[in-house]
Amino acid sequence: MNNMLFNSVGMSFKCNYYPKLYKLVVCFVFITGFNSCIQAQESLYPELSYPFLEKIIFTAKQNYPRVKTYDRRINIANLNVQKAKLSWLDFISFSAFYSPSTSITLTNATLTGIQTGVFLNFGLVASRPNAIKQSKEELAIAKLSADEYLITIETDVKTRYFRYMQAITTLKVRNQISIDVNAVYKQIKYKFERGEASFVDYSTALTQNAKQREDIIAAEGAVLLAKNSLEELLGKKLEEIK
16 A cells, blocks of 8 residues: 555656756756857957958958949049149140242232241130149049048958858857757657656757757858858958968
8 A cells, every 4th residue: 555655656756757857957958058158259259360350351452343443543533633734735736837839818928838836825824723733632532532442341341250250159159059959859859758758848849959950040041141241342252361
């Protein structure tokens, strides 16, 4: 009688104990994962490589098409300055007239041989200094615009690099959490098949394991998108930059 009572109590304790046990294990895994996430966020800084960041900034400045566009604008502005300086000679014009035989002009003067003349346009002379000054100002504006964009592209490269590294770190965290969750899932599945865990515990573990797989896929996609966004500015693959 006592043995039957003891066995009955033992079975009741076993049925009630395992669901609570595995719920505690699942909670422990997620708390551990959360702490790992916090630690991974704190460890983002050691993952960064500032020498490599300087290399990719330099690469972007060399390869990005818009940077080259600003360089071409500077070249055009330089040519306009040179053109404005050479235009000092525009106010002087030279003409020549050749008459092989005697001819009568409107003033009844007789012209023979080669006749030459030099003409001065004083209106052009007065406007040349302003034209040269304007071309120099346009050159200065072109250089300032180029400098401004170099600052912009440097900021863009840094932002996209940091996002890329953040995505990589997040993926590492997801992988670690997935390992922990998968281990608990396998244990609960084993216990469930032996009748030592409830269906609720098994279903919860299965759902959490599937969710972690989805989170990893999302994290992998975020890494690829961040990498592609960064390489857009570089004009080449990250693997090609040494």
